[in-house]
Amino acid sequence: MDILNRSIDIALALTALGLVAGCIRMFKGPTVADRIVALDLVTILLVAITSLLALQLDNSAYLDLGLALALVGFLATVAFARYLETNDQLPLDDVSNDVATDDDDDAPAGEQSL
Amino acid sequence: MNDIIVSVLIVLGGGFAAIAGIGLVRLPDVLIRMHASTKAGTLGVGLIVLGVSVHFASSLVITKALLIIAFLLLTAPVGAHLIGRAAYRRGIPLWDRTFMDDAAMKSKKATDTSES
Numbered sequence: 001m002d003i004l005n006r007s008i009d010i011a012l013a014l015t016a017l018g019l020v021a022g023c024i025r026m027f028k029g030p031t032v033a034d035r036i037v038a039l040d041l042v043t044i045l046l047v048a049i050t051s052l053l054a055l056q057l058d059n060s061a062y063l064d065l066g067l068a069l070a071l072v073g074f075l076a077t078v079a080f081a082r083y084l085e086t087n088d089q090l091p092l093d094d095v096s097n098d099v100a101t102d103d104d105d106d107a108p109a110g111e112q113s114l
Numbered sequence: 115m116n117d118i119i120v121s122v123l124i125v126l127g128g129g130f131a132a133i134a135g136i137g138l139v140r141l142p143d144v145l146i147r148m149h150a151s152t153k154a155g156t157l158g159v160g161l162i163v164l165g166v167s168v169h170f171a172s173s174l175v176i177t178k179a180l181l182i183i184a185f186l187l188l189t190a191p192v193g194a195h196l197i198g199r200a201a202y203r204r205g206i207p208l209w210d211r212t213f214m215d216d217a218a219m220k221s222k223k224a225t226d227t228s229e230s
Contacts, residue, residue, distance in 0.1 A: 007121035014128030018135030033201035041151040077193040085200035
């Protein structure tokens with residue numbers, strides 16, 4: 001029982017390190033896509049924290065919280081990715097929207113520094 | 115014996131979670147950072163949830179844990195693909211040492227064949 005408590009502490013510390021690193025990337029990410037990737041990782045790591053809490057507090061009801069968090073996190077990722085993708089295409093080209101994107105679209109897109 | 119298995123799984127999962135975070139900070143590019151975040155993060159969470167299901171060892175908890183793992187394995191590649199496609203189409207700047215861009219060549223070839 002002692003080794004289990006010790007390893008729960010170690011795993012919580014390691015996961016918290018990953019969480020802090022994800023938050024650093026979310027604060028100083030150069031582009032929006034960096035922040036979306038960091039948000040995805042933070043949500044996934046919160047599922048891990050929740051599972052470890054279920055282990056530490058000896059209460060399996062925390063796994064439900066992790067399941068709901070995984071669902072909501074995936075929806076948030078999909079919504080942010082769709083927003084990022086469609087936000088550029090709306091003012092740029094309504095004409096050649098269904099054709100595959102050519103290189104002329106990538107040239108003026110370097111001006112964005114969000 | 116059970117505790118030892120749970121401890122090994124949990125510490126391995128925590129290590130992968132820490133590696134995912136460190137990779138997210140240290141790697142140079144969005145498309146390269148997604149390697150660290152999606153793959154290592156999913157593996158770490160999967161190992162931790164597997165350890166929790168080994169610890170409780172009831173059918174309800176095992177069902178929940180397998181549900182979480184299956185859902186993560188199902189949605190993490192989809193989310194990573196969506197983010198990567200959106201970032202590439204938006205023209206996110208790549209790493210300055212990137213020397214191959216297959217998607218640009220492919221789209222150029224596609225437009226060439228469509229014009230002819």
